[in-house]
Amino acid sequence: MGKNKFFDFLENKFMPVMGQISNQRHLRAVRDGLISTIPFTIVGSAALILRFPPVDPSRVGSNPNFLIRLLLVWKSWADANGDAIMMPFQMTMALLGIFAVIGISYSLAKTYKLNPLSSIGMGLMSYLLVSAPATDGTLSMAYLDAKGLFTAIIIGILSVELLKFLEEREITIKMPDGVPPAVASSFATLIPAFILMTIFYFISLIIQSTTGMLLPQAIMAMMAPAVNAVDSPFGVFFFALLCQLLWFTGIHGASTVGAIQQAFLDQNWMRNAELRVAGESMKYVYTTPFWSYFVVIGGSGATLALVFLYLKSRSKQLKSIGKLSLLPSLFNINEPVIFGSPLVLNPIMFIPFVFVQPILGVIAYFVVKFGWVGKAFINPPWTTPAPIGAFLSTLDWRAGVLVIVLAALGGLMYYPFFKAYEKQLVDKEREEQQDDIAEGSISL
Amino acid sequence: MKILLTCNAGMSTSLMVEKMKEAAETKGLEAFIKAEAVDVFEDVVEDYDVVLLGPQIRYKENEFKKIAGEYGIPVAVIDSAAYGLVNGAKVLEQALEMVK
Numbered sequence: 001m002g003k004n005k006f007f008d009f010l011e012n013k014f015m016p017v018m019g020q021i022s023n024q025r026h027l028r029a030v031r032d033g034l035i036s037t038i039p040f041t042i043v044g045s046a047a048l049i050l051r052f053p054p055v056d057p058s059r060v061g062s063n064p065n066f067l068i069r070l071l072l073v074w075k076s077w078a079d080a081n082g083d084a085i086m087m088p089f090q091m092t093m094a095l096l097g098i099f100a101v102i103g104i105s106y107s108l109a110k111t112y113k114l115n116p117l118s119s120i121g122m123g124l125m126s127y128l129l130v131s132a133p134a135t136d137g138t139l140s141m142a143y144l145d146a147k148g149l150f151t152a153i154i155i156g157i158l159s160v161e162l163l164k165f166l167e168e169r170e171i172t173i174k175m176p177d178g179v180p181p182a183v184a185s186s187f188a189t190l191i192p193a194f195i196l197m198t199i200f201y202f203i204s205l206i207i208q209s210t211t212g213m214l215l216p217q218a219i220m221a222m223m224a225p226a227v228n229a230v231d232s233p234f235g236v237f238f239f240a241l242l243c244q245l246l247w248f249t250g251i252h253g254a255s256t257v258g259a260i261q262q263a264f265l266d267q268n269w270m271r272n273a274e275l276r277v278a279g280e281s282m283k284y285v286y287t288t289p290f291w292s293y294f295v296v297i298g299g300s301g302a303t304l305a306l307v308f309l310y311l312k313s314r315s316k317q318l319k320s321i322g323k324l325s326l327l328p329s330l331f332n333i334n335e336p337v338i339f340g341s342p343l344v345l346n347p348i349m350f351i352p353f354v355f356v357q358p359i360l361g362v363i364a365y366f367v368v369k370f371g372w373v374g375k376a377f378i379n380p381p382w383t384t385p386a387p388i389g390a391f392l393s394t395l396d397w398r399a400g401v402l403v404i405v406l407a408a409l410g411g412l413m414y415y416p417f418f419k420a421y422e423k424q425l426v427d428k429e430r431e432e433q434q435d436d437i438a439e440g441s442i443s444l
Numbered sequence: 445m446k447i448l449l450t451c452n453a454g455m456s457t458s459l460m461v462e463k464m465k466e467a468a469e470t471k472g473l474e475a476f477i478k479a480e481a482v483d484v485f486e487d488v489v490e491d492y493d494v495v496l497l498g499p500q501i502r503y504k505e506n507e508f509k510k511i512a513g514e515y516g517i518p519v520a521v522i523d524s525a526a527y528g529l530v531n532g533a534k535v536l537e538q539a540l541e542m543v544k
Contacts, residue, residue: 019503032483250524252500255452324530328459335456339499340528383455 007345015249018242022256025111030153031259033104034266037096038381041270044093045378048273051078051085054395086277093270094141097148097216101127104156112164118189119160126159126196127152130204130215143216146270150223151216153263159196166192230264231286233362240295240358247300248354250344254300265291269393272377282375285368289376289393292332293386294364295357297407299334302357304386305411307337309418315425317341331383341421348421352414359413360406373398445475446491447539449522450508451498454481460498460522463532464539471536490515494539499524518542 021027055071064072078085092099105123109116131143131151143151166172172191175184204215211218229235239257246253269287276282298304307329310322318341325336338344343353367373374396380389386407390399447464449457457479468475480488482501489495489512497505502521509519520542526534 016503023503023507035483247500250499251503252452255501321528328456333455333459335451335498335500336459336528336530338528339524340530342524342528344524 007347010245010249011345014245015251018246018256019251022252022259024259026108026157027259029104029108029111029157031255031262032107033100033102033153033156034262036103036107037099038379040092040099041096041379042381044089044091044273045380047086047089048277048378049392049395051082051089052276052395053078054391054397089273089277093273094145096146096270097127097131097144097152098124100149100152101156104153105160108157108160109163112160114160114164114167115185115189118185118192119163121189122163122193122196123156123159125193126200127155129197129200130155133214143214145274146267147220147274148216149263149267149270151219154219155200159200162196162199163192166195171195227264227267230261231268231284233365235261236286236290236295236361236365237358239291240361241354243296243300244354244357247338248344248350250339254296261291262288269376269379272375276377282377285365285375287376287393288379289389290364290368292382293384293390293393293399293403294368294406295361296332297360297386297403297410298329299332299337300357301334301338301343301353302360302407302410303334303337303343303353303414304329304407306414306418307334309411309414310337310341313418313422315422316429317425318422330385332386333383346421348424349417352417356410356413360410363409364402364406367402373402445473445540445543446493447475447477447536448485448489448492448495449477449479449498450482450485450495451479451501452482454479456500457496457498459530460527460532460535463530464536465532467533467536470533473536475536486511489517492517494542495519496535496539497521499527 053071053074055068055075057072057075060068060072101123102120105119106116109119127148128139131148132139132141134140167188172188175187207213207215207218213221230239239261243253243257246256265286265288268284269289272282272284272287296302298307307322307326310318311326313319313322321336321340324340325334328334328336341349343349346353364373368375374394376390376393376399378393378395380392382389384392387400387403390403391397393399449461449464451457461477461479464477465475468477482504485495485504485508489508495508495512495517497508497519499521505519505521512519520538522535523538525531526538
């Protein structure tokens, strides 16, 4: 396949299909539903940061400096008040499934124009029914956290689909005209609620009696191969590459790829948080913060270092893009770089723009896998500058260093291509200037 | 004149909004310009006179044209070179052309 044929394929075949994926109703509902949980997970993350000061007493020397002593005081306070500090975590991330099922059933109901309140109620009821067995008046929280995330997604979608199915066939109680709408709509929910409850509870009981597992356990077991495939060097490379192929055609790759991988990455960092809280060793490398700070460093394509190259460029166009986008890039926003350079459909920049990011991602994966940098278990907002975000998400200062090393490495890989492209632009800019002189529009 | 810009999270279009406001001020034009995330488009669109999409979500163009069309609001994708160079004046011009 020739180069132009390949680019045509990207533009005309690949992009529309992927556009459809990021537009797909259920994937979008899952993504939007998960996005709606972010404020709560940030509150929970703040509790985690308070609870785990970045200091290890066993490694502190005999004569610690002032900062270390301060951290040690913080640590002894955090250890003494652990439960109180962790309450915001318990009420957010340890109940993540509840927030997720609410967000997902709401988002999906909105696309069907169903009553959002009854849809949330149905989703929540069905989820609790299969995930939180009550014994002696106590509800078990064991599967309401990240372990119940995939269940929340599946139940949230199924319950809204069932509700829609029943409403379309008018299997509801119709109140006569004149009954207040609020009363009528609560009765309209009654029969679907019974039907949903029967179906989900029946399925749950069958699963329990045949496998001995609660539904979320069974779903976790079923999802394990997929989770392991995503959390691998191959997974990182694949998604980072896919993201860039999309951006190369000019559409938002990160958001499209997010529609597919977000649920996995979210469950991974939150499982890490739960393991960390339980004092066990964390399991997952490829997490939401890993993507935000180790993969898309300075925005999709890991363009942070490229922006610094632009600042010193001899091409007027690149230099002005560099100045314009330095600040946004520090906060991981780089659309000016992508469209202004442009990197979109630019054959010279194709190789670095598409491949630098997946290569850096795989390097980061192994560095974390080998334990040279801690695993992420806290999720700061994605707009946090990468080295700071990397530190906050792992509470390991080496994560910040890794980001800077990766960014520099990315700069090295971009450099030869940047030089070639710069030369082309400088020649063009010189030609244009000479044309202007010839036409007399610039006087010397 | 109310102009809505929308992109994935409303982040990069908010850069554009600032530049467009500057451009509107230089022209002495009274304009309300705002960036929103793509998910809230449906809820807010009816309050605007014209809608511009960031080029990175241009696959939404047809869907949004249909929704905004019900209110008679024109929708277009921002020229990607103007978007990259954050050329507020040019994009403002594009918006003005659309409501003519």
